[in-house]
Amino acid sequence: MAGIFVYVIIFLITLVSYRLLRKQKKESHGTSTHQLPPGSTGWPYIGETLQLYSQDPNVFFAAKKKRYGEIFKTHILGCPSVMLASPEAARFVLVTQAHLFKPTYPKSKERLVGPAALFFHQEDYHTRLRKLVQASLSIEAIRNLVPDIDALAASALDSWHGGHVVNTFHEMKKFSFDVGILLIFGRLEARYREELKKNYFIVDKGYNSFPNNIPGTAYKKALLARKRLSKILSDIISERKEKRLLEKDLLGCLLNSKDEKGEVLTDDQIADNIIGALFAAQDTTASVMTWIVKYLHDNPKLLEAVKAEQKAIRRLNEEGNQPLSWSQTRNMPITYKFILETLRMASIISFTFREAVADVEYKGYLIPKGWKVMPLFRNIHHNPEFFTDPQKFDPSRFEVAPKPNTFMPFGSGVHACPGNELANLEMLVVTHHLVSKFRYCFENHICQ
Secondary structure (H helix, E strand, O other): HHHHHHHHHHHHHHHHHHHHHHHHHHHHHHHOOEOOOEEEOOOOOOHHHHHHHHHHHHHHHHHHHHOOEEEEEEEOEEEEEEEOOOOOHHHHHHOHHHHHHOOOOEEEEHHHHHHOOOHHHOOHHHHHHHHHHHOOOHHHHHHHHHHHHHHHHHHHHOOOOOOOOOOOOHHHHHHHHHHHHHHHHOOOEEEEHHHHHHHHHHHHHHOOOOOOOOOHHHHHHHHHHHHHHHHHHHHHHHHHHHHHHOOHHHHHHHHOOOOOOOOOOOOHHHHHHHHHHHHHHHHHHHHHHHHHHHHHHHOHHHHHHHHHHHHHHHHHHHHOOOOHHHHOOOOOOHHHHHHHHHHHHHOOOEEEEEEEOOOEEEEEEOOOOOOOEEEEEHHHOOOOOOOOOOOOOOOHHHHHHOOOOOOOOOOHHHHOOOOHHHHHHHHHHHHHHHHHHHHOOOOOEOOO
């Protein structure tokens, strides 16, 4: 037993020494031309990860910015990193010099989604896949989905009746998952839909867990569920190929695609991108819709204004026995500004990970090759220079368009979320049903 302990100590010392030598090498390389940004890298190996995750991230980022300015270095999640807290820097990384910064995700997460998924790539493959995803998310395609999304929202919220307690976030995840299935497959057989849902949520649960292969752990269960998802998707793809259907849903776009050499996507590439689309379509949208419920509750006067707008639409539709229409969702100014302010305040995506593919100079500082680079959306959205009294929930601020690159709830550049129009539609439809079917009791719950 003592021998094992000694080996563990030797391993840890070796690991820390390696990290320190690697860090010193990178820093000495950087100072030969430009200096590294100011900041602290914290403790060896663990860096400042504990500080970031043990406190409000707003406090962590704000304190760093106040001390070091709008560009600073840190060390989190085992990686030397540069954080950027200005609109100009975000544009530099995500738009004007995007080719110098590749998307980067932990390998453990890549295994669960699939290495061929759109958001793990750059250049030609990324361009091709993005066009296919955008084709399935065109305005025409989304317009045609309105009746189905309206029906899904009505059904989801009807299940809240009965006086029982519901977990809002979980319910919103179920709804956004069903919308994702609709977008990807169109009409899908119930047996496939239920199997996909069951296994997807196991993968989702393990996505942010500690990655290991020990049987019974959340991550190991997620890996096994991911294999089952591949099998289910393989069966669906085979059926679609046999029927030779030319559907315009995402699966149809992926199946019918050929590159300039006439080559089609493999089944594994299609499966990875379907699962990637589910991840992109589900969690963040569900989070925003949960915050919408909170901010409606917290702002009674704004709630009444949103409710009046939506009840007028509901009365009109009931008189004509009509469902919610696309044109109506495009004419909800009060509700839309409320949603924009929710996106700003909540800032679900606090920052995005990129990795420098070469040594990069920015404003006199060196960003070494291999370092993580993180534009801080949350800091920009909460900067009083761009949003007066940023901690106040005030939808009226969106009566005037924000300054360029100061409001990026869906990211920016070639890797910006291609599903922003669909996400906005989901939020508008859910809010429509939420305020016109329920009354808020202002005691931390919703009444029928």
